[in-house]
Amino acid sequence: MSQGSPGDWAPLDPTPGSPAPPNPFVHELHLSRLQRVKFCLLGALLAPIRVLLAFIVLFLLWPFAWLQVAGLTEEQLQEPITGWRKTVCHNGVLGLSRLLFFLLGFLRIRVRGQRASRLQAPVLVAAPHSTFFDPIVLLPCDLPKVVSRAENLSVPVIGALLRFNQAILVSRHDPASRRRVVEEVRRRATSGGKWPQVLFFPEGTCSNKKALLKFKPGAFIAGVPVQPVLIQYPNSLDTTSWAWRGPGVLKVLWLTASQPCSIVDVEFLPVYHPSLEESRNPTLYANNVQRVMAQALGIPATECEFVGSLPVIVVGRLKVALEPRLWELGKVLRKAGLSPGCVDTGAEPGRSRMISQEEFARQLQLSDPQTVAGAFSYFQQDAQGLVDFRDVALALAALDGGRSLDELTRLAFELFAEEQVEGPGRLLYRDGFSTILHLLLGSPRPAAATLHAELCQAGPHQGLSLCQFQDFSLHDPLHGKLFSTYLRPSPKPQASTPGGRMALANGTVPVPKQKGD
Numbered sequence: 001m002s003q004g005s006p007g008d009w010a011p012l013d014p015t016p017g018s019p020a021p022p023n024p025f026v027h028e029l030h031l032s033r034l035q036r037v038k039f040c041l042l043g044a045l046l047a048p049i050r051v052l053l054a055f056i057v058l059f060l061l062w063p064f065a066w067l068q069v070a071g072l073t074e075e076q077l078q079e080p081i082t083g084w085r086k087t088v089c090h091n092g093v094l095g096l097s098r099l100l101f102f103l104l105g106f107l108r109i110r111v112r113g114q115r116a117s118r119l120q121a122p123v124l125v126a127a128p129h130s131t132f133f134d135p136i137v138l139l140p141c142d143l144p145k146v147v148s149r150a151e152n153l154s155v156p157v158i159g160a161l162l163r164f165n166q167a168i169l170v171s172r173h174d175p176a177s178r179r180r181v182v183e184e185v186r187r188r189a190t191s192g193g194k195w196p197q198v199l200f201f202p203e204g205t206c207s208n209k210k211a212l213l214k215f216k217p218g219a220f221i222a223g224v225p226v227q228p229v230l231i232q233y234p235n236s237l238d239t240t241s242w243a244w245r246g247p248g249v250l251k252v253l254w255l256t257a258s259q260p261c262s263i264v265d266v267e268f269l270p271v272y273h274p275s276l277e278e279s280r281n282p283t284l285y286a287n288n289v290q291r292v293m294a295q296a297l298g299i300p301a302t303e304c305e306f307v308g309s310l311p312v313i314v315v316g317r318l319k320v321a322l323e324p325r326l327w328e329l330g331k332v333l334r335k336a337g338l339s340p341g342c343v344d345t346g347a348e349p350g351r352s353r354m355i356s357q358e359e360f361a362r363q364l365q366l367s368d369p370q371t372v373a374g375a376f377s378y379f380q381q382d383a384q385g386l387v388d389f390r391d392v393a394l395a396l397a398a399l400d401g402g403r404s405l406d407e408l409t410r411l412a413f414e415l416f417a418e419e420q421v422e423g424p425g426r427l428l429y430r431d432g433f434s435t436i437l438h439l440l441l442g443s444p445r446p447a448a449a450t451l452h453a454e455l456c457q458a459g460p461h462q463g464l465s466l467c468q469f470q471d472f473s474l475h476d477p478l479h480g481k482l483f484s485t486y487l488r489p490s491p492k493p494q495a496s497t498p499g500g501r502m503a504l505a506n507g508t509v510p511v512p513k514q515k516g517d
Helices: 032-070 082-101 133-137 150-154 160-165 175-189 247-259 276-280 282-298 325-334 357-364 371-374 389-398 405-416 428-443 445-456 466-477 479-485
Strands: 106-112 123-127 145-149 169-170 199-200 226-232 262-268 305-307 310-315 319-320
Touching: 032 082, 032 160, 032 247, 032 371, 082 106, 082 160, 123 282, 133 262, 145 150, 145 160, 145 175, 150 160, 150 169, 169 175, 169 305, 169 371, 175 199, 276 282, 276 405, 282 445, 310 371, 319 428, 319 445, 319 479, 325 371, 325 389, 357 389, 389 405, 389 428, 405 479, 428 479, 466 479
Parallel strands: 106 262, 123 199, 123 226, 145 169, 145 199
Antiparallel strands: 226 262, 305 310, 310 319
8 A cells, every 4th residue: 555644644634624723743944045055054064063172061961950959858858958958059050051062052031921920820830841951941940849750860960860869750660650740849839939830841752842642631630720831933944843753863953053143032921820710620731831831932733642642633523643553563464465355354353363473473474573463462462461353454455455434444343343233233332443543544543432422413323333333434534535545555466575465555654763761
């Protein structure tokens, strides 16, 4: 199949014919010939000196960060540090941090608005989060406390700075960690000004500044007033954006250090006081603050977010992965020379058949252990480590360039539809519908289940008929375009490989590295 990138057709468009908001996960940097010459010269002369001096200053921060917490017990670190440690170390880190950003080319930090006191707004929320340079916002905020991954404690210098900051740490590997973080945020936010302010980047990952990602509710759980803080880089050329797809860390660092002068605008908006309903509903609170900040920035507020390791975008009433894992699977299997058309006959319509990794390898005629493990990991496994062979059959059918969209959607329905409890015929219920959308489009299962419930409201049953499912997937003006873009069949299958097996006909797209926090 020849699958196009969603970024090519602006999938954020909520209604056909209306102006499409930009894709917030993609940043493209276009340089003219003159600009390329300028960056080559400044990159060779200015950038190396700036980066070297900045790293020297970064390591000079370590003694101040270490001194503030040296000799203190874990119990003492549960309270805000005061006295000479606070005065000497805080001012030292603040001054050296400003020098570090100055050396990287951020010669001006323009501040508008008035920062609220810790009593007026215990929590600060900063957006848009677009780059690893965004911690510069800590300087005009007088180094508030932050929330960071516990794994960052092991990073040289950065770990020392987090301990200095008395940061709130969350571990992705410990399910109980998030609950403890919520409790700690609430404890500090309701301390009556005893603790300094806590700063959040509520988007949770970087975008390209052209739209706000969905705000996570963590900053709003305490139900206290928050102060929105806007971060903008009003430079003639955007070298700072570090989106999911775009220039990498080194290129962003090098191009920004090659700029003669970079400017940062930090604007403090009025304190947002939650209503009673918002204080009880963190998600509602987060959504309303997101809209206020988006309006002040003049950009759209979207439902786009990261789910796991994949960016999720919104198409109509559905959330889909920007690049579904199906495309990654196609890349793995194409390297193995797999012929997808010969393996779907073993799947029984409407009945699950759970298979192990060994049976998976035999069925697909794969011998390389690494390829088997990689391909098997793309499918949802149960508690025993087994996968439903119907999932495998549908995925391989989608990667087979010989099927039309009508045939593919019909096969999906036949595999996952179930007999009605009362009455003749078969219907596609919530779990089957969610599985199909998750496999083909990368849709989060909860979002797909919600859409299924909406589609079933128009009919007398709790399931979809084949006609209803194909009306949604093929004939709906927006969702039909989505299916055809992700699963558009190629005009003709590719030729067989020299080894005798037919190569997969999908034009898979290499998946860039995630650039989250």
